[in-house]
Amino acid sequence: MPKIMTAKEAVANIKDGMSVMVGGFMGAGTPESLIDALVEKGARDLVLISNDTCFPGKGNGKLVDAGCLKKVIASHIGTNPVTGRLMTSGELEVTLVPQGTLAEQIRAAGVGLGGILTPTGVGTEVEKNKSVIAINGHQYLLELPIKADIALLKAYKADKAGNLTYRRAARNFNPIMAMAAGLVIAEVEEIVEIGELDPDEIITPGIFVDLLVQRS
Amino acid sequence: MANDNKAIIAKRVARELKDGDVVNLGIGLPTLVANYIPSGIKVWLQSENGLIGMGPAPEEGKEDRDIVDAGGRPVTILPGGACFDSATSFGMIRGGHIDVTVLGALEVDERGNLANWMIPGKLVPGMGGAMDLTVGARRVIVATEHNLKDGSPKIVERCSLPLTAAGEVNLIVTELAVIEVTPEGLLLKEIASNTTVEEVQRRTGARLLFAEKITTMDIEP
Numbered sequence: 001m002p003k004i005m006t007a008k009e010a011v012a013n014i015k016d017g018m019s020v021m022v023g024g025f026m027g028a029g030t031p032e033s034l035i036d037a038l039v040e041k042g043a044r045d046l047v048l049i050s051n052d053t054c055f056p057g058k059g060n061g062k063l064v065d066a067g068c069l070k071k072v073i074a075s076h077i078g079t080n081p082v083t084g085r086l087m088t089s090g091e092l093e094v095t096l097v098p099q100g101t102l103a104e105q106i107r108a109a110g111v112g113l114g115g116i117l118t119p120t121g122v123g124t125e126v127e128k129n130k131s132v133i134a135i136n137g138h139q140y141l142l143e144l145p146i147k148a149d150i151a152l153l154k155a156y157k158a159d160k161a162g163n164l165t166y167r168r169a170a171r172n173f174n175p176i177m178a179m180a181a182g183l184v185i186a187e188v189e190e191i192v193e194i195g196e197l198d199p200d201e202i203i204t205p206g207i208f209v210d211l212l213v214q215r216s
Numbered sequence: 217m218a219n220d221n222k223a224i225i226a227k228r229v230a231r232e233l234k235d236g237d238v239v240n241l242g243i244g245l246p247t248l249v250a251n252y253i254p255s256g257i258k259v260w261l262q263s264e265n266g267l268i269g270m271g272p273a274p275e276e277g278k279e280d281r282d283i284v285d286a287g288g289r290p291v292t293i294l295p296g297g298a299c300f301d302s303a304t305s306f307g308m309i310r311g312g313h314i315d316v317t318v319l320g321a322l323e324v325d326e327r328g329n330l331a332n333w334m335i336p337g338k339l340v341p342g343m344g345g346a347m348d349l350t351v352g353a354r355r356v357i358v359a360t361e362h363n364l365k366d367g368s369p370k371i372v373e374r375c376s377l378p379l380t381a382a383g384e385v386n387l388i389v390t391e392l393a394v395i396e397v398t399p400e401g402l403l404l405k406e407i408a409s410n411t412t413v414e415e416v417q418r419r420t421g422a423r424l425l426f427a428e429k430i431t432t433m434d435i436e437p
Contacts (some may be wrong), residue, residue, distance in 0.1 A: 026288030078341025
């Protein structure tokens with residue numbers, strides 16, 4: 001059963017230099033309370049794995065603003081000029097990954113696969129330093145799993161067993177990140193008693209979730 | 217002027233869509249296509265952040281922070297729509313379940329190569345979902361103004377910028393022309409009513425092949 005705690009208590013588990021997956025897409029489905037607690041704690045040298053770096057002052061963009069990161073692995077940073085500026089000045093390492101590849105690399109880590117083969121990126125810069133494998137006459141890139149020390153999720157409701165439901169397009173990367181990190185912290189809008197969620201509506205089974213935080 | 221061009225391009229692209237198509241529109245100009253879908257045609261708009269059945273922007277004050285498009289802007293979900301995670305979303309995209317994607321271009325070339333995700337040393341926004349969409353969609357339509365502001369062509373023999381995908385583009389729609397990418401090269405099929413075949417060729421950075429009958433671009437619904 002996951003422990004229920006405050007955002008501040010939960011992020012005490014995150015040490016400088018760790019890799020941290022953060023769910024969300026341009027701020028939708030981002031664990032805002034956990035991000036705020038990380039900034040307040042003064043985290044440093046984190047490796048952020050997330051779809052994007054949102055906007056300055058919003059969502060996980062706050063981690064960029066506060067200088068919490070040494071590296072970003074994302075599909076898109078164009079909406080946050082601060083990320084671009086720090087990348088250009090060499091203060092922040094940025095690895096750009098096609099969005100579908102990023103999703104599958106995270107999923108692969110979570111579901112015990114040694115990698116995935118994708119046609120995305122063949123014949124582009126993404127192919128550099130990667131194995132190209134031909135299957136039935138089609139070329140694929142071998143992309144390796146991405147796991148993290150920590151995953152920070154945002155879900156809609158949780159029960160006390162850690163089962164999670166999501167709302168609308170706030171689901172995005174959250175369910176796959178739930179499977180791919182050593183310690184999984186879920187921020188939710190409401191924590192209900194066991195038995196109150198219909199098993200059919202649960203998207204992330206509670207066994208993946210270690211800590212639960214009520215959104216503040 | 218530029219806005220007029222964008223509306224012309226979006227209207228013409230919209231006429232490529234068929235009833236029942238699953239369609240993903242890129243950010244920027246391609247998004248405008250949704251405003252011009254001909255009456256009687258219903259398409260499923262897919263948004264790679266994890267929804268299908270995307271509807272127009274909500275009325276002011278009715279925004280829902282959990283319902284956004286791939287640009288992070290508030291949208292709505294139409295009856296029959298569905299939400300899913302990013303792996304499923306890109307499963308749809310890579311797996312060939314998207315009938316049409318419409319994307320912008322920095323450069324597109326006569327082999328159907330597309331460059332639209334970075335300008336080295338200048339602009340590095342990242343590819344987002346564009347590489348997966350270009351590779352995975354059954355039909356790739358590039359919607360772009362014919363030339364850059366300085367007049368230089370965006371349609372070229374070979375892309376000089378880093379590619380989004382190699383050899384995946386099927387159709388190019390600009391304010392001047394509709395051009396199909398064929399194994400033989402770029403086939404000019406339609407031109408705008410206010411231009412000539414010669415002008416289109418002059419403003420294009422690759423040699424055009426001419427369709428037997430080049431028609432006038434029809435943008436009326």
